[in-house]
Amino acid sequence: MERVYNFAAGPAVMPEEVLRRAAEEMLNYRGSGMSVMEMSHRSAAYQDIFDHTVGLFRQLMEIPENYAVLLLQGGATGQFAAVPMNLLHGSADYVDSGHFAHAAMLEAMKYGTVRCAASTREDGYCRVPAQNEIRADSRADYLYICTNNTIYGTSYSYVPESGVPIVADMSSNILSSPCDVRRYGAILAGAQKNIGPAGLTVVIVRRDLLGYARDTTPAVLNWTVMDEKGSMLNTPPTYAIYMAGLCLEWLRDQGGVQAIYARNCRKAALLYSYLDQSRLFHGKAEQGSRSLMNVTFTTGDKELDDAFVRGAAEHGLCALKGHRVAGGMRASIYNAMPEEGVRKLVDFMTRFEENTRKHR
Numbered sequence: 001m002e003r004v005y006n007f008a009a010g011p012a013v014m015p016e017e018v019l020r021r022a023a024e025e026m027l028n029y030r031g032s033g034m035s036v037m038e039m040s041h042r043s044a045a046y047q048d049i050f051d052h053t054v055g056l057f058r059q060l061m062e063i064p065e066n067y068a069v070l071l072l073q074g075g076a077t078g079q080f081a082a083v084p085m086n087l088l089h090g091s092a093d094y095v096d097s098g099h100f101a102h103a104a105m106l107e108a109m110k111y112g113t114v115r116c117a118a119s120t121r122e123d124g125y126c127r128v129p130a131q132n133e134i135r136a137d138s139r140a141d142y143l144y145i146c147t148n149n150t151i152y153g154t155s156y157s158y159v160p161e162s163g164v165p166i167v168a169d170m171s172s173n174i175l176s177s178p179c180d181v182r183r184y185g186a187i188l189a190g191a192q193k194n195i196g197p198a199g200l201t202v203v204i205v206r207r208d209l210l211g212y213a214r215d216t217t218p219a220v221l222n223w224t225v226m227d228e229k230g231s232m233l234n235t236p237p238t239y240a241i242y243m244a245g246l247c248l249e250w251l252r253d254q255g256g257v258q259a260i261y262a263r264n265c266r267k268a269a270l271l272y273s274y275l276d277q278s279r280l281f282h283g284k285a286e287q288g289s290r291s292l293m294n295v296t297f298t299t300g301d302k303e304l305d306d307a308f309v310r311g312a313a314e315h316g317l318c319a320l321k322g323h324r325v326a327g328g329m330r331a332s333i334y335n336a337m338p339e340e341g342v343r344k345l346v347d348f349m350t351r352f353e354e355n356t357r358k359h360r
């Protein structure tokens with residue numbers, strides 16, 4: 001059975017080398033006589049795996065000492081509630097730049113006063129707001145942004161400034177390009193896009209923001225408690241953490257974030273430059289807001305879009321259907337998508353365009 005090029009938005013493609021390594025270590029992890037899945041999370045062998053994964057996060061993202069790295073569960077969606085429970089006391093500002101930013105804002109409203117500081121909802125989320133459109137309150141507890149809007153294929157080319165801590169959902173672009181962690185109060189990310197398998201949620205939080213969770217915060221969502229317990233108040237997602245460690249080793253061996261960023265730029269440029277000259281397909285995100293990770297496009301004709309998605313799948317180019325709320329197509333080209341996959345996609349789009357023109 002041939003492996004396909006998987007353009008799914010998440011869970012998503014993982015490096016083949018990582019999957020092979022996991023398969024080799026599946027039954028007997030490095031002489032332990034058992035699978036990582038079978039290990040006690042309190043064992044020394046497992047603690048080594050855990051510490052190794054956290055260490056790789058710190059190394060690859062250059063996370064300063066005054067930030068805690070928490071490995072949690074509940075997904076980015078769980079953190080939509082955790083963020084206000086840990087940080088919101090007066091009011092918080094949210095930038096509504098897409099589906100998940102909007103969901104995070106609605107969730108936070110359950111816990112306190114939330115202001116929408118900017119929104120591109122009226123524009124169908126085809127772009128992110130510019131800095132001068134964000135009306136941030138200097139007394140807010142934090143400003144919340146989603147750095148990459150997975151469904152609409154948009155992202156920021158700048159880090160919004162507001163004078164208050166920035167909380168950023170980086171689920172779909174963490175580790176894809178250089179990121180100065182010091183510009184953020186807290187970063188959250190579900191693992192299943194650009195880190196590893198589903199089940200793991202990473203939170204990176206500046207330590208001076210710990211200690212303020214409201215009393216009713218569930219312990220598993222309480223960053224302070226989880227930091228004190230080394231993320232092991234209860235059983236962590238042990239296997240997902242091990243797999244994330246293998247993926248981060250792979251990323252390190254590729255040359256780290258700077259090297260993968262250069263490759264990600266080449267991959268995205270291949271697709272966008274094709275879209276810009278195509279007379280059949282067009283990109284959906286505005287030029288200045290284009291995502292490096294999720295490329296959204298359409299022919300403008302639903303039946304033709306469906307035919308394209310089906311035809312591509314027959315050629316081993318899978319999961320190109322856009323999210324149901326956005327329609328059209330979406331190619332998610334995370335770190336683990338090889339350049340060859342993107343070249344194959346552009347070749348197929350070219351042939352599809354030629355054939356469509358012939359039949360018109």
Ligand SMILES: *Cc1c(COP(=O)(O)O)cnc(C)c1O
Nearest residue numbers: 075076077100150169171172190
């Ligand atoms: C996928 C995604 C989410 C939802 O993540 P879950 O882990 O399913 O809760 C939230 N935000 C962004 C930006 C995403 O891409």
